[in-house]
Amino acid sequence: MKKILFLCFLSFSISVLGQDYKTTFEKATQDYANGNYEAAISKYEQILEGKQESVALYYNMANAHYKLDHIAPSIYYYEKALKLDPNHEDALNNLVFANNMTIDAIEKTAPTGFQKIKENTIGSFSADGWAQIAVISILIFVVFFIGYYFSEKSITKRILFTASILGVILFIFSFTFSFIQQNNTSNENFAIVFSEEASIKAEPNPKASEAFLLHEGTKVKLLDSFNGFYKLEISDGRQGWLKQESLKAL
Template sequence: MKHFLYILLFITSTLSSQNVDSLFDEANELYKNEQFEKAIENYKQIESRGFVSSELFYNLGNSYYKLNKVGPSIYYYEKALKLNPLNKDVQNNLVFARRLALDNIEELPKTVFQKLNNRYLQKLSYNQWAIVSIVFCALGSLLFLLFYFSNQPRSKRTFFVTSLISFLFLIISLTITYNQFSYFKNNKVAIVFAEETEVRNAPSLNSEEVFTLHEGTKVIVLDTIDDWKKIKIADGKIGWIISGDIQLLDNF
């Protein structure tokens, strides 16, 4: 009976994967024929089944961009970058999409470490940094074994030094992995979907309006109370926004 269930699960999984491939190809064809809304329907069907990929989100971003829907296009480009931070096509299209956003928010000056983090360290996701750590761990272990079993003094010295260097890089990559994981866990990014929304100084419609945001602006979510979210924008301003006016970028 168990074998039958395993076979049934395998067949179901295979058919589901083939169906997704068919939907993806059909959506791509619809996109080529400039039927962007129908293409989005197909892409969203794939997403609703739990399938995620940088290519899927990139195509969704392109489809929404063609329809001049700023918020969703930026949202899906950002999701694509979270899965593949090195994708140049997504990076370039995100720049074009951001130009359509109305809010021009000047960022606060960054420290040297923040600049290093943004320009270089965040080019890889924390999962990719974890893979780098595993590689250095394996390399260091292999070099240490070669040092241990080597009989030549010169070779032993070489293997010992290179193994120490590998373990040093392992510690550095592990630190970066932890920092990147903490950053993404504690900094919940969201995109404004409302065409225009008021940000208030308290989670209440009766509270004072402090500033206005428009579709496509990226915010950091700091807290949640009922139907309100406390947000921070790039220039350091903080306020409360109605939860339905923004869309959180999920962590994968």
Template sequence: MKHIVYILIVLLGFINVEAQNGQFFKEGNALYNAGKYAEAIDKYKAVLETEYHSAELYFNLANAHYKLNNVAPSVYYFEKALLLKPGDKDIKNNLAFANNMTVDAIDTIPEVGFSKMIKSITNTFNFDTWAKIAVGFGIVYVILILLYYFSYSSGKKRITFVTSVLCLFFLCIALAFAFNKFAIDKTNNPAIVFAQESQIKTEPNLRSEEAFRLHEGTKVQIIDTVNNWKKIRLLDGKTGWIVSDDIKVLKDF
């Protein structure tokens, strides 16, 4: 009985939090539509404080910051929304507008050939989706093997055998893309510069030489950490060390 009461209390608490989040979100949208962007941000952040995350929430929060010309927060929240919905055209479009507000012009090293094609296909889905596709082919493969085993007709056996081989092939392909996506995500640790201007050092200390400078809103890749310093890499291949407080990691949810 005590367990049932405890479960009911937890469920009621969850429902209450969900209802409150929905109310905050609606109020934030109303304030945004009224042009009260700072107040809308407060409402959206109230939802975040309950540890609720969604692409829609980050998208609206980014739009409110964009209206206030807050460069780093707008880029940051659009990027977080894109992590949750990688293929969303509206997020990509608005992120492009936000990136236009940044100061740093960084050339991207273009990927070409077979590696570009493989990476493009791999990034079509996240790891979970690729895993589900692999499981789906696995289930179909088992069913076809059973049908092959219990079929008496040579024609049906031939069809189920060929189809099962194809399923096994696509299962291996899906698994390969799933593991490739996992490897990409593991090494992918993006962050956004929040300092208005940050000196990037050649070594993780203040006494070292300045390599270059970055400004708010610039996206970087974190490749190493030493105390309160992060080693970063830019899209053009440049590397250096930045103070940890000058950036915010995108994968922190």
């Protein structure tokens, strides 16, 4: 009986909290509409403190920061929104505008032949996208194999059998690509530089020589951490070390 009462209380509490966050979100959105961007950000942060997250929340926070010319936070929250929904068109478009405010103009290293093939094939869809194709392809196999099994005409059986085999091949490739994309995503950690100007060191030591400079809003890849520093890599392939408090991991 006590367990049932506890579950009922927990369910009720979650419902009340969810409603409370919804109300706060609506008030924040109204603040944004009225041009009170600081107030909107404050309310959105209250929701985040409650361990709530959504594409809309991150996207709205990014927009509010962008309106205030907060370069690093706007880029950071657009990136957070895109982690939840990589195909969010508005976030993708606005991120371009936010990136245009950054100082660092870093050229990407030209991909090798294999990398180009990988980007043009596996990189065409997210892990979830390839997983959906895998599900569809296995359904195609089942439908055509059933048709093959019950068909009486030899030519029809050959066509349906070939189609079912193609479904299996598509499933194998899409499942494999989904696994590779998921593995790539889980193994890659990125961060946004929040310091107005950040000195990238050659070693994880405050007294080490400066390798190069970065500025707020630049996206970096995190490779390692040591002694309060992150080892990072930028899109042109250069690497160095930066104090952890100068970055905010995505």
